[in-house]
Amino acid sequence: MPENAPDLHSLAAYQAVVVGAGPVGCILAERLASELNWKVLLLDKRSHIGGNCYDKLHESGVLIHRYGPHYFRTNNPALLDYLSRFTDWIEGNYFVKSAARNELFPFPINLNTLRQFFRMPDLDAESANALLQERREPIEDPQNSEEFVLSRVGQEMYETFYLNYTLKQWGIHPRDLAPSVCGRIPIRFNEDERYVDHQFQKTPAEGFTAMFRKMINHPNITLALETDYRSLKELLTPDQLLIYTGPIDEYFDYSNGRLPWRSLKFEFKAVPEAYVQPCVQINYPNEHDYTRTVEIKHVTGQQHPHTVISYEYPTAEGDPYYPIPMPENAALYETYAQLAAEESARKPVYFCGRLAEYRYFNMDEVMERALATFQTLQQRFGH
Ligand code: FAD
Numbered sequence: 018m019p020e021n022a023p024d025l026h027s028l029a030a031y032q033a034v035v036v037g038a039g040p041v042g043c044i045l046a047e048r049l050a051s052e053l054n055w056k057v058l059l060l061d062k063r064s065h066i067g068g069n070c071y072d073k074l075h076e077s078g079v080l081i082h083r084y085g086p087h088y089f090r091t092n093n094p095a096l097l098d099y100l101s102r103f104t105d106w107i108e109g110n111y112f113v114k115s116a117a118r119n120e121l122f123p124f125p126i127n128l129n130t131l132r133q134f135f136r137m138p139d140l141d142a143e144s145a146n147a148l149l150q151e152r153r154e155p156i157e158d159p160q161n162s163e164e165f166v167l168s169r170v171g172q173e174m175y176e177t178f179y180l181n182y183t184l185k186q187w188g189i190h191p192r193d194l195a196p197s198v199c200g201r202i203p204i205r206f207n208e209d210e211r212y213v214d215h216q217f218q219k220t221p222a223e224g225f226t227a228m229f230r231k232m233i234n235h236p237n238i239t240l241a242l243e244t245d246y247r248s249l250k251e252l253l254t255p256d257q258l259l260i261y262t263g264p265i266d267e268y269f270d271y272s273n274g275r276l277p278w279r280s281l282k283f284e285f286k287a288v289p290e291a292y293v294q295p296c297v298q299i300n301y302p303n304e305h306d307y308t309r310t311v312e313i314k315h316v317t318g319q320q321h322p323h324t325v326i327s328y329e330y331p332t333a334e335g336d337p338y339y340p341i342p343m344p345e346n347a348a349l350y351e352t353y354a355q356l357a358a359e360e361s362a363r364k365p366v367y368f369c370g371r372l373a374e375y376r377y378f379n380m381d382e383v384m385e386r387a388l389a390t391f392q393t394l395q396q397r398f399g400h
């Protein structure tokens with residue numbers, strides 16, 4: 018992967034320019050370079066690849082996830098096969114607890130959570146379901162996250178585990194957020210305590226950055242870091258393929274107004290002990306300014322005498338991490354999607370990914386979209 022500064026005056030040498038070296042940008046650069054034998058210029062304004070999946074060694078020597086914990090999971094064996102060309106895997110050790118009432122509860126809510134919450138150690142699945150049935154609010158078709166949770170577990174658990182966490186995370190009441198936000202979290206009547214349900218839950222053995230580095234290590238790919246698309250967009254030629262994975266409102270100079278994004282501030286603290294927490298993530302719905310503490314060593318499996326805890330403080334300012342799933346934001350995004358369709362009709366430009374499509378995608382989902390976009394490209398340009 019030549020990492021030399023590209024000659025910005027000879028951009029025409031590249032058949033494709035890919036904006037953003039996150040999962041989507043790396044996959045599309047690799048596919049275009051390997052399958053179509055195209056010369057690709059891959060740009061990122063940051064000083065590293067991997068987008069928000071970037072991991073790196075903290076100064077203590079502990080491998081950290083720089084932009085929050087990234088738990089790879091998928092139900093798609095073909096995606097896993099594709100990624101396996103670039104990495105080995107270790108099993109995903111994704112367990113979370115929620116700190117409430119001065120106790121640590123297994124989270125997401127499962128049979129053990131219910132036993133602990135209701136102080137009924139012998140509760141079985143059937144009686145747990147019956148217990149919740151008395152508490153659930155009869156809402157058939159939840160229209161927002163509050164209704165979603167109330168219809169599943171009732172008021173008391175909603176207030177203990179969801180309400181304040183959501184207020185802190187988004188600065189928005191759950192009743193104003195799409196049901197899919199709190200709906201991301203499963204609720205179970207068995208003893209499965211894993212954070213997510215997916216068939217494959219694995220993490221790259223050497224980390225995400227190493228996986229993406231190997232992916233784009235190809236003689237046809239030139240990587241230009243600390244290079245903002247906006248500083249060179251005038252130099253592109255009209256027939257060059259452009260893959261854009263940055264924020265869609267930025268691409269159009271915010272002409273229809275700014276899309277709202279939620280951001281986070283991360284604080285990393287090294288501790289001279291092998292482990293501090295009982296599991297990778299502890300959520301704090303009702304205390305502290307931070308939402309969760311993360312000790313990613315539980316997932317990376319790194320053997321190290323020190324550990325690092327990261328604290329996540331939600332904020333309105335900063336990098337765009339989360340699109341905010343509310344009806345008015347979806348409507349504003351649609352106006353940009355319309356502009357994107359018109360732009361794509363005029364020239365070969367494709368918008369793909371969490372920022373470019375303003376959707377709360379997990380990484381497996383954006384990776385699938387990148388591979389699907391490549392199929393479209395192959396039909397259009399492959400011979
Ligand atoms: P990104 O990863 O955001 O990459 C886009 C890249 O484009 C960035 O590197 C950016 O610097 C660059 N860029 C933007 N504008 C420009 C420009 N003008 N010029 C040059 N470069 C530009 N997913 C999971 O599957 N599991 C998880 O556990 C998980 N946890 C997460 C936790 C947090 C806190 C966050 C924020 C996300 C999490 N995700 C998780 C989601 C995951 O990070 C995204 O799905 C994935 O990174 C999206 O990939 P992408 O390529 O679309 O965008």
Ligand code: UDP
Pocket residue numbers: 115124178179180182183186198199200201202300302
């Ligand atoms: N959530 C909550 N309590 C929790 C964890 C999550 O209320 O202890 C809600 C909150 O609104 C959050 C959403 O569920 O934004 C999705 O949680 P997830 O852990 O999937 O968020 P992410 O990892 O994407 O930040």
